[in-house]
Amino acid sequence: MLREVLGSIFKKPATNRYPAQKLDMPDKYRGKLKFYPQKCIGCKLCMKDCPTGAITINKLDEKKFEALIDLSRCIYCAQCVDSCPKKALEASGDVELAQLDYKKLKVVFRAD
Ligand code: SF4
Ligand code: SF4
Numbered sequence: 001m002l003r004e005v006l007g008s009i010f011k012k013p014a015t016n017r018y019p020a021q022k023l024d025m026p027d028k029y030r031g032k033l034k035f036y037p038q039k040c041i042g043c044k045l046c047m048k049d050c051p052t053g054a055i056t057i058n059k060l061d062e063k064k065f066e067a068l069i070d071l072s073r074c075i076y077c078a079q080c081v082d083s084c085p086k087k088a089l090e091a092s093g094d095v096e097l098a099q100l101d102y103k104k105l106k107v108v109f110r111a112d
Contacts, residue, residue, distance in 0.1 A: 025093030
């Protein structure tokens, strides 16, 4: 017991000093979604397959689409990423999503 206590004093901590030290998320981590409007063809497969109804695709003109993503409803399953035939959606390593006002979690992605 004493050996374990003394040993742990000199060991590197298993935890990170977050938020002072940024986290390196692993590859393919399912964090905040990214949307690439220039790739979207408006098929709405992402909307159809989303289990929580967190994503809405709106047509802006003939070939332009925007994505409305409600990050407070999203469960970060990345089903929409898998369903998209054009790779217009991607899961990022961004996990810093906390907001005091939940309305800020409704995000609109559109081309500039
Ligand atoms: S990650 Fe899952 S819950 Fe979030 S928008 Fe995509 S399909 Fe819906
Ligand atoms: S599945 Fe992909 S291409 Fe189809 S509407 Fe969604 S983001 Fe656009």
